Amino acid sequence: MKIGTDGAKSTRAAKDFQARVRKLALIGSGKLGEGLLAGMLGSQLIPVGRVEVTVAHQPRADYLAEKYGIKAHLSNARAVVGADLVLISLKPQQVKGVLQEIKRELRKDAVIISAAASVTTGLIERELGHPAHVVRAMPNTPCLIRQGMTALAAGKHATPEDVALAQEIFGSMGRTVVVDEKHMDAITGLSASGPAYVYTIIESLAEGGVKLGLPRELSTELSAQTLLGASALVLHTGEHPAKLKDMVTTPAGCTIDGLLELEEGGLRVTLIKAVVRAAERAKQLVESQNS
Ligand SMILES: NC(=O)c1ccc[n+]([C@@H]2O[C@H](COP(=O)([O-])OP(=O)(O)OC[C@H]3O[C@@H](n4cnc5c(N)ncnc54)[C@H](OP(=O)(O)O)[C@@H]3O)[C@@H](O)[C@H]2O)c1
Secondary structure (H helix, E strand, O other), X not given: OOOXXXXXXXXXXXHHHHHXXXXXXXXXXXXXXXXXXXXXXXXXXXXXXXXXXXXXXXXXXXXXXXXXXXXXXXXXXXXXXXXXXXXXXXXXXXXHHHHHHHOOOOOOOOEEEEOOOOOOHHHHHHHHOOOOEEXXXXXXXXXXXXXXXXXXXXXXXXXXXXXXXXXXXXXXXXXXXXXXXXXXXXXXXXXXXXXXXXXXXXXXXXXXXXXXXXXXXHHHHHHHHHHHHHHHHHHHHOOOHHHHHHHHOOOOOOHHHHHHHHHHHOHHHHHHHHHHHHHHXXXXXXXXXXX
16 A cells, blocks of 8 residues: 655644654554554655654564664664654553653653553553653544544643644644543544444445446445545535435435435444444453553
């Protein structure tokens, strides 16, 4: 997949960002972390020379170093030395151990942005043992093509400037919203897991087209663009989705028959339950560690 290579961040915003961030340590660079890396480098938010990345396996480090021309290795403690911004993109269960590894080397005034699901800013502050500037982020994979949705929540000691820094990073990859941290598990179940639900819907609509004899490729294009266009209309007009749905639904037309099938199949309830279940799971991931 080609990611984060088009377009350029306004020079002024990048200059402001670079005046604040001399060194960025990206701790964990898997599916999400690499997307964030590509996004930041692709939008010229930060030059490659100021970024240091860590992962768990040497071949992965070699791949990242080769592809992006950055320093990539396995030592978290070394990566955070001198870093004024630390971006954590680890699995939730890995965060506690890594914080213990880096706490001695970490600058006390470093801003820590964590994209790990379920890990609270409180847990990070406690593990580090000082009033750290922590911002929690919950992005989603469309960040890879600058169509992401990221929710941000400030920790107790994060300043408005720290949050602005996070907005700068994730704003270069799509939309951002700043929320109270109590909403983060719900947001994980909705917009972070959401792309997976939407792919299932796209695939299913396309299967409907295939069932009716449309070529698969055409059917998938029709389905995906329909979701994209419908979503854009919601955001563009600010109208309630039900009102936009009514615009498509001619009395005694075809759409109402399709909608009846959706109601009978329980699509609404199923989607609501999917969001709730994923949010519950997000809460459980590191529940014992958070308390
Ligand atoms: N994927 C999403 O859509 C998404 C969306 C929102 C939030 N998130 C959150 O983002 C986090 C990362 O998710 P992901 O999907 O990117 O997971 P992932 O692909 O498994 O990436 C985890 C990365 O952490 C590295 N790692 C593991 N242990 C490490 C250690 N001790 N020190 C340094 N690096 C270490 C791994 O290195 P190796 O590659 O060498 O194994 C890998 O690069 C999760 O907390 C997830 O909840 C993900």
